[in-house]
Structures are given as C-alpha cells and as structure tokens.
Amino acid sequence: MSDDPIDVLIIGAGASGAAVAWSLMDTRMHIVCMEQGGVPDSGRFPSTGLDWEARRAGDHHISPNRRGWPEDYPVNDDHSPIKVANYNGVGGGTVLYAAHFPRFHPSDFRVRTLDGVADDWPVDYETLEPFFAENDRMMGVAGLAGDPAYPPGKTPPMPPIPMGRSGRRLAEAFNTLGWHWWPCDLAIATEAYDGRAPCINLGACLSGCAQGAKGSVDVTYWPHAQRGGVEMRTSCRVREIAVDENDMATGVVYFDEKGVERFQAAHVLILAANGVGTPRVLLNSVSKAFPEGLANRSGLVGKNLMFHPYAAIQGVFDDPLDGYKGAHKSILSQEFYETDPQRGFVRGYTFETSRGMGPAATVLAGLEWGEVPLGDGHHAAARKLMNRVTSLAAICEDLPEEHNRVSLDPDLVDSNGIPAPRISYTLSENSRAMLDHACEKGREIMTAAGARKVFTTSPIPMAGWHLLGTARMGTDPERSVVNEWGRSHDVRNLFIVDGSIFVTSGGVNPTSTLQAMSLYIADQIKRRLTNLFD
C-alpha cells in the first residue's frame, strides 16, 4: 500500500459510496475507498443455521451497540427515543436492510413551496429521474410499473416479489377501504440478474441474504466498481480529514487494520459514511481554520438530524399467514402520503407490510402483548399466534429541526480512541400527530383484513435505520453545508454523497433517492472535471 496522493478518496463503502465509486470509475482516476469494516461473508449469515432468530437479535443485530463488533463504533443514543441502526462493513446498511426501494415523490423536493415548512431541495424529481432509473438497473429492483402514486415512467427491471397470504389479506383490506396500495419496489432479484440468484423466500432480509438475491451494494455496485479499477481498503477507520492553509483538504488520518495511525493524501475527498458517521468525521476534523469542525462555517454540521419515526401495527389472525417465510416487505400504501390539512399535520407517511415472524420472535411478541404466558397455558397460547401475525409499518416523514443533532460524546470512544457520536433527538408534535393518525388508520386496515386483535407500537424504538440531514444541501452557505451538487461550501475539494445532505426526509425509505443523488453528484463532478475547484 502506498501513501502517495491518490486522485479520489471515498470514505465509506455503503450505498452512496458504492454508487459514486462506480460512476466515477470511467474517469480512469485512481479511486480508493476506505471502509472501517470488512467484506461480509454470506456463508456465515444467520439464515444458514437453526439459530437464525437468536443471531438476528445477537451478533447480527441492527444496533452497533448490541452487535459490538470491533469495527463497530459505539453510539450514545440514550438521549433519543429512536435508536441508531447501521452496519459497518462493505455494503453498509444495505447488508441488513429490507431492500425496500421506493423513490421520493416530486412533492418531497418542494416542501417549502407546497406546505410552507422546512426548505425546498436545490434539485428536483425530474432532474433525478434518469439517475433513479440507472440506480434501479444497477441495484436490480423488482416491482410493477403503473403505480398511480408516482409520475409515469417508473419501470422496475424485474417482476415483483410474491405478496403471499399476508399481502393478499392486507391488499383486500385496502380495497375494502378504497385506499391505495401497490406491490413494493424491492432491490431483490426475482429472477437471475447480474450474477445474482433469485430470491427463495428465506425471510431473512434483515440479517443478511445468504442467497445473494438481495441488492446489497457488496453484490451490486462493488464488484463492477472493483473490476473497473476502484481500490477497496477494508479495516481502515478514518479519524479526521486534514486541510491546508487554502482551505483545501489534503487527505485523511486513519487507522489501518493493525491499529497503526497513517496518513493518506488525496486530491478529492468524498464522504459517504451516513448521517451519523459523516458529521462525526467532520466534527473530529478540527483545525485552526475550522475550529468547530471541518466544513462547518454554517454551524450546521450534525444539526437537523432526521430519522423516520415508525409506528408498528400488528394484527393477529385466526388462519395461517406467511409466518417467517418470504421477503420482509411485499406491498405498500401511499394513501396518506401527500399533505391533507384536515389530518392535523403536514406531510405524510407510507404504510408498508412487514410479513411475519419466526416462532421465537412470535412468542416474545406474545409475551409482551400478554397473549402468551410463561408456565401453564404457554403451548396452547403460542400455537394460537404461530404464523398468524402480520404487520404494517408506518414510515413517517420527519422534518428538520436544528436541536435534533449529532455531536461528539465527551467520554465515549471507539476501539481506536476516536470520539464517538452522541445523538440528541426529540419527536416533534407534527411527528406525534402523524404517528397517532397512522396507528388509527392501521387499526382500520387490520380490522378490515379480519384481525381478531391489533397491537400498536409508536414510535418503534429500535428503528433508526435512516440517518439524514446532518450536512444539508443548499445554495446558501449560511444555511447549508454542501452546494447544489454536493460540494462543501467551505472546502472546494470535499464532497458529501450520503444521507447527510438530505434537506428533508420524505416519507419513504431513502436508499433509492440517496443513491440517485450520489449518481447525480458523480455526474456533476465528471461534467466539471476541468474546473472542479473553481
């Protein structure tokens, strides 16, 4: 390994880092990606063993604090009702995600204009549309064209995942109520696709797909990018980005796999470390020119953190549904997505079905609900729940508020001694009203579907999958961290491509939009190569 200057250094090998690396590879520049974790081994994913349920709640937990791998950095989320989820390795969060792949709506980019809240994005749906399509092709999305909740032209390359019994029951209920529903867009291969085998309904999307059908970027973008010459350096944890007297980034200080501190010089730096990891690196990069953290003259690095507050609505049915079999998601409803002032909140949410649970998870849920006792009566009560529970999740738009933030914890450090992130977050009144509405409407759906009992959880605590807004995009350097094509206002050779740059959160899973933005920024970089730093 040489420490000579490289052309482009990408920090983070997750969804956005993979997309930007793949797009930039055709420049033939020397591109290196540094990733603090390793390459996931699908042969060791939980679904390969009988202990898959326990491992999903243990060594493959979505919380880095619960997982506690050496490459995981701790997160102090004691001051947040929503806890952070991530995966630190090649593939990033896509290794453990559900692969739900809805796009933002056109209205999501214009919330100030339409609803008088937050800010408009400096890009729009129409601009991103070709990048959405390119990303769908690269990630291998299964779905169905013609959804009336979106503008025409969205054509997933593969047919949708089977709805199963649970999807059918809920689809019939949506029809009874006269509400919108549609098969989910999912980055899951339903047929052989780009070297990936088709989905065989393992039901284990959230703990890694042993089949390789799920479109995590370690099996989609990265093989192409690496064949195209992009260099991956695993087990390299970046501590800080260094700058010179001209406010230009010069490279990174990082720890290699042996824990040795090193410096790597680079001409262009791209942060792709997610909405918590990216502000953490910036806030740890303190210098005379940037005493409050790199690229932070606006004071907004780490602020405006958005999750998606989730509500769970779980129905218990008399007849068997899918249980633990099948992709986690099947259908969605966007009946309540766009703003309706009559509802008492602005913006909206998506309902997405969440198939079912394994036997142990079913019993543990039953214990919590008081439906399954320990001791006498355990077996009969457990049997009444087995394969008879299905869920809706409501994913609610979260609006930016500066007091919701990522900062550096004064005490907590990772295994290399780097200060760890601290999350300070409260639910807004708008979010609470939206969650309440979702629980009420979710009960209506479950009842219409024939559920004999309905249980709700709001917000779901362990649901901080989406980490957004902490280095927001905009045209005004006083009110944003990066410009309209992802370049730092303060450091002209520093780019950010992950969820940090989101201006608002939308009411859908962000990966599709996040990767479309990453491809868009890569395209902007390529178009401006001759005057990139002007």
Added chain:
Amino acid sequence: MSLPASGSPFSSDECDTLRRLADRMIPASENDGLPGAGDPVIFADILQDAARVHVALKGLLTASGDETDPMDLNMADSAAARELHQIVVFCYYRDPRVMRALGMEVRPPFPQGFDVEPSDLSLLEPVRKRASIYRKVP
C-alpha cells in the same frame, strides 16, 4: 440436579435453579409431545451462552431479593428477566422436537428456502382505476 460444566460460571445451585426456572417458564406437555425448556438437550443449548445467562440469572436473583420467589414468573418484570426469557425462548424454539411439533421442517432457511403464495395482481384493478394520487409540483 444439573451439574455445571468445567469452567462454567455457574455453581451447582445456580445451575439447578436455572434449570427449574426454565422448566417452569416453558413446561413439558405430554399431550403435545413437547419437552420442557429444562430438558437436558435444550438446557445444554441455553448454557452455551453461559456468560450472558449467568448475568441475567444473577440479575433476576438479585431483583427477587429475599421477599419474592425467583420461581414466581409473574414477578419477573425486569431487564434481567426479559433477557433470560429471550435466551430460553430462542433455544427452546430451535429444538428439532419443538420445530417438528409446530409443523416446521427441521432445517435452517438457507439453502432450500421456502414457497410463498404467488401474487394475484388482479386485486389491483380498483387501484388502477383511480386517477393518479401524487401531488403535482409547480
């Protein structure tokens, strides 16, 4: 009495308490042909996670103090109890006898996978008949 393995953090008394507790949590059912969670094979599985189980058991015994019977399952509303319940339930419901009794095939999900009922996309007809519902932007 169950004897702890060499190197186990458990004393003989703790091991016995844990086994009886597991059996009380999920008792055997002759009618259903189901073992209890204190069954030797399942109990051995529970003890695989010895350090975590030991912490949970100690927490439970401490929480129960002198006044409450740790075998009283109704008093077990503590983090330690929930942790112990989780460990016992995970081990119990992956036992081949239990899986068979529930009608499950005794195998991990991968590599065979499962069949799922195919979609009936004709259900979408009423949705297709609606006009577009996305909000137009200026």
